[in-house]
Amino acid sequence: MFWNSNQFNIDGKLVLITGASQGLGLALAKAAFSRGADVIIIARREAILQAAVADIEKFRLSTTQTVSYIAADISIASEAERVIAETGRAPDVLMCCAGSSIPKLFIELTTDELTSGVASNYFTALYMAHAGLKAMAKSPVPSYSRHIILFSSVAHFYSFIGYSQYAPVKSALRSLGDCLRHECIPYNIKVDVIFAGNFFSEGYTIENLTKPEITKKIEGPSEPITADECAKKIIRQLDNGYQMITTDFIGLVLSSMMLSGSPRINYLAQTSLAIFLAIFAPVWEWLVIKDIRKFYEDRSMAASEAVPLSAKDGNDDDTNYHGEES
Numbered sequence: 090m091f092w093n094s095n096q097f098n099i100d101g102k103l104v105l106i107t108g109a110s111q112g113l114g115l116a117l118a119k120a121a122f123s124r125g126a127d128v129i130i131i132a133r134r135e136a137i138l139q140a141a142v143a144d145i146e147k148f149r150l151s152t153t154q155t156v157s158y159i160a161a162d163i164s165i166a167s168e169a170e171r172v173i174a175e176t177g178r179a180p181d182v183l184m185c186c187a188g189s190s191i192p193k194l195f196i197e198l199t200t201d202e203l204t205s206g207v208a209s210n211y212f213t214a215l216y217m218a219h220a221g222l223k224a225m226a227k228s229p230v231p232s233y234s235r236h237i238i239l240f241s242s243v244a245h246f247y248s249f250i251g252y253s254q255y256a257p258v259k260s261a262l263r264s265l266g267d268c269l270r271h272e273c274i275p276y277n278i279k280v281d282v283i284f285a286g287n288f289f290s291e292g293y294t295i296e297n298l299t300k301p302e303i304t305k306k307i308e309g310p311s312e313p314i315t316a317d318e319c320a321k322k323i324i325r326q327l328d329n330g331y332q333m334i335t336t337d338f339i340g341l342v343l344s345s346m347m348l349s350g351s352p353r354i355n356y357l358a359q360t361s362l363a364i365f366l367a368i369f370a371p372v373w374e375w376l377v378i379k380d381i382r383k384f385y386e387d388r389s390m391a392a393s394e395a396v397p398l399s400a401k402d403g404n405d406d407d408t409n410y411h412g413e414e415s
């Protein structure tokens with residue numbers, strides 16, 4: 090294949106980015122605007138959207154470009170449809186970047202937190218992709234120059250303790266991307282899925298407030314980068330025509346654990362890694378489970394030491410912190 094490293098030419102195109110009032114979405118909006126695109130950003134909080142538009146303006150390339158926002162909770166289907174109707178024209182690139190994570194032990198999550206994980210990570214992308222594709226299908230273009238881009242996570246390739254509210258729905262986005270890649274063939278739309286590793290953002294700061302120490306330890310190899318660096322890595326790979334995009338080395342390595350029928354990043358390297366990890370992943374898992382057992386033992390010990398002495402004297406109940414018989 091002729092290696093064209095400008096497959097993501099968005100000059101003069103309409104780029105619609107959800108979750109772009111901050112974090113990675115905002116970084117991508119700035120990058121798209123600096124490459125000549127018209128940009129519309131979507132989020133719920135209007136004041137932050139207004140500040141984001143002023144920020145994006147600084148990256149203007151030409152006087153004819155437009156940048157605007159639509160405030161909407163796109164985890165609601167009718168709101169996603171309203172957004173597409175308000176844009177007035179079908180997007181050339183639809184980036185479904187909205188999402189959030191509440192890392193906690195499953196048993197300590199509330200049902201509202203569980204529901205918010207599905208709403209903010211899956212429904213936002215599902216409804217926007219559905220409304221966006223219906224609009225894009227009405228205005229066909231001759232070549233593969235349009236994109237629907239979903240934002241999953243490295244946690245899809247390797248899901249682990251603390252991410253039960255988040256990783257399963259990010260995994261669903263990979264599956265949605267594989268289905269839509271087939272269904273977008275007649276409309277010349279590329280469907281790309283981003284599997285980002287850690288990066289600094291407002292959301293990342295908040296998630297670290299509840300993230301269990303064991304979760305932080307396991308995800309250690311995914312060193313956080315800046316949102317701008319993450320956006321640059323993503324756009325560079327879109328330029329190279331990749332459709333399964335990772336943003337750090339560990340993500341690239343782990344992508345080989347779940348290749349499915351999806352487009353490859355590097356066929357030979359990923360196939361070799363798939364064989365290697367199929368053999369060695371259980372060894373790693375054994376080490377991770379050892380750490381998890383120690384994490385729970387330390388918690389039980391800390392909890393029992395935290396029990397007031399008076400309660401200890403009178404306490405004939407010998408259950409430990411987790412209510413198990415000790």
Ligand SMILES: NC(=O)C1=CN([C@@H]2O[C@H](COP(=O)(O)OP(=O)(O)OC[C@H]3O[C@@H](n4cnc5c(N)ncnc54)[C@H](OP(=O)(O)O)[C@@H]3O)[C@@H](O)[C@H]2O)C=CC1
Binds near residue numbers: 113137290
């Ligand atoms: N940070 C990280 O380490 C990683 C993040 N990711 C994913 O990358 C994406 C961006 O992450 P990040 O920049 O950290 O996110 P942030 O939490 O910093 O920002 C999330 C954005 O999404 C918007 N948003 C959230 N829910 C809705 C909704 N229901 N409707 C409309 N907009 C919504 C928020 O605005 P508002 O609240 O005003 O609606 C905000 O603009 C997310 O999908 C995340 O899961 C993936 C891997 C790693």
Ligand SMILES: CCCCCCCCCCCCCCCC(=O)[C@@H](N)CO
Binds near residue numbers: 243244288308374
């Ligand atoms: C079998 C061999 C396995 C080896 C795996 C070891 C490393 C795992 C790294 C996982 C990193 C997950 C980052 C999630 C980022 C994210 O999505 C959150 N920040 C939420 O926003």
